[in-house]
Amino acid sequence: MNYVFYDLETTGRNSTWDQIIQVAAILTDDKFNVIDKFEERCRLKKGLVPYPEALIINKTSVEILKNVNLSHYELTKKIETTFKKWSPAIFVGYNSINFDEEFVRKTFFKTLFEPYLTQFNGNKRVDVIGMTRASKFYFPDCLKVGINEKGNQVFKLDVLTELNNIFHNAHDAMGDVDATIEIAKILQKNSNKVWNAGLKNNNKIDVDNFLIQNNIVCMDEYLFGKFNVHAVTYICKNQFNYPQCFDLLHDPLDYIDMSIKDLKIKMKQKPKLIKEIKNNKNPILLDSSVIDKMPVYQSIGMEVLIHRAEIIKQSSDFKNKIQTILFEEYETKQMTKSQIDIMPEESIYSGGFPDNHEKSKMINFHNADWEERFYIANQFKDERYKYFAHLLIYEEMPHVLPKSDYENIHKIIANQILSTDNEKWNTIPKAYHELDNLREEYERQGNDEKLLFLEDWDYFLQDLEKQYQ
Template structure:
């Protein structure tokens, strides 16, 4: 199977609110030989304020980000989708991509009225090179050099890893440069640790992960927090009823016989304690799993392998106990409140079949016809994203009253309390903080501050005009 290595540079870290401004990808064959590459950029959308730190890190002035010679965001997303679809099926790999780049891509697709899950569908698989590097460091540390950072801890930052392992990475935080460095690090693992590479490839496929979890009595789950690997022998007790790809596991350092004698109330209280005896992962998120017979002693959490295996078999064989543990854990979880922001509701249900058809029709229609399609969308998320997209791309076809309504709504978001998107006040405060810290050597942030003040004043005028009309 081929691989697609990709990276994004964005206006900030707020998923659903920030946007991709630079996307790069390289297609390779199964042996990691380059076959093709793709790169594109986008100008700012009207409703997005870049975080000043992102501008500083990426080295992009506001004049470049609003350059009308750059493709629009909608145009860029369409090009990305067409390219990645033409490269599918493949294994999609990035560096910290499952937590970040995948999320940014999903939001970009969804807010452009495309299906969000391109890298999970179309027979595609996905994996994360950061997890691969951490797994190598945990299991075979001699295969890759993981440098020590300024604070005396191992650092897994891409540019540090590249430098320590002789990988060229001349332009950190440039999407194509980051992709090239990620490919080279993966080649090193492919050459030096083929067994870990094969496991990495195997568990990029969610069906393979699900089969492994189902067939094994137990296994070692490795999770990474703060640059450290934490190993836990676990047994899967069932599928998360709230998420079909989720698996709920019990750590095997528990007294299983004691758990079996607890009442439902006692069991729920026990599973709610910190640190939790329960571990959860998603089969479609390329988890790091190790069979007991492959696990070295230091991955067994201080337990003896025979005892751990017996514990796993004991739990696995008791379907009633597994069901009680699963039910108690689910009952102990705090429910996720519905976000007031539509941008944060990407996981609150799939569009219905009628809206899926409308989404397809939208991209084939003329701009005047697209307005009727957008207004017919039943999903309020898609309806708002569609109207916002129309305002960004073809506001001339919008009726004047609707255009003003969209402008007021966008202005209120950018003048808001900061619970959603980056606001003018927050952006100005962060810009001033960086400028005071002496990082604005070329007046880039000074010019951005002027841009923010001008935009903020115009938004405040819109608000005032709306209030005056409401008072009449």
């Protein structure tokens, strides 16, 4: 199966409110031979306030964004068209599951395309950063990684490329894609067991099957900069359909006859009794053949671990108690959940899927001219899609909107970006504050180049503020 290695540069880290400004992707075969390439930039969306530091990191000036012909919507259409043309494939990135994938998914959602393109129609997705962490643990000599002042391993892409003699134009989308391919080559060669595990566990069904077929599964977790491994056995799923597993570090005989009340207390104590596996996040799962690389579990002994896993497997009552506890915790959280209205941009995971009528209107919308798109926009039954359609027209062809619709959207954006509250999105006051802090830092450093960069963005914010005041 072919690979699509891709990377994004964005105006910030919030996939709900920030935007893609650069994309690069390389289609390769399973031997990493290049078949095709794709790279584009786009302008800022109307009324979007970027984070100055993010633009410094990805070297994006006001001048660059002003001289780009593509709008954000046009870029999104090109991404969607290219990814469809290259499908079916395995979509690969570096920290892509938590970052790039979320940006692509939410961008498609807000521009009325299929959000789950990289998972549907035979497509799969994997994340090289998870493979890299696991590879370094199980096969320490497979590649070099950094070490920070706390003694923790550092897996930043630019650190890995420097230590492993890989040429890397860092924080440029195509540069990061090239670097990710080189890291992937190293992992496939020097840590083939982990590489294959990453490719195999790329969707919920494969992960679930692996857990059912193997009484003992070796999983990893990365929390607060530290990597840990655990030998576990499957118990049940929670309300989010995530597998819950018993950590075989513990003796199940100490727990299986406990009451639900006592189990609740134990489940909150450390080391954790139950480990959760996010089966949609490309977890690296290995079988018991790597136990000898896990000192704590190796000292317990394979025979004991097998016995513990078998006890859990046969303890239906214990599994039911765990499931009951998880259900009760979920119900409690739902009751105490904030009642603040979810905004359309935030509703991808809570607002339901579009029905066939809505899907049909989305296709019609993209195929129509802009005048007709306004009439199609008003045919959406779901208010979210109607709002997104009007917003796209506002951004691309504002004169098509009736005056009242234009003013309504303009006012919504103005209220958002001029707000003096600590909003979830970036605002002009927050951006000014960030500029002031960065200016102070660069003045101390005597960095005239970056000070000039900040001056340009200061003028940009002033102009934006005038447009929406």
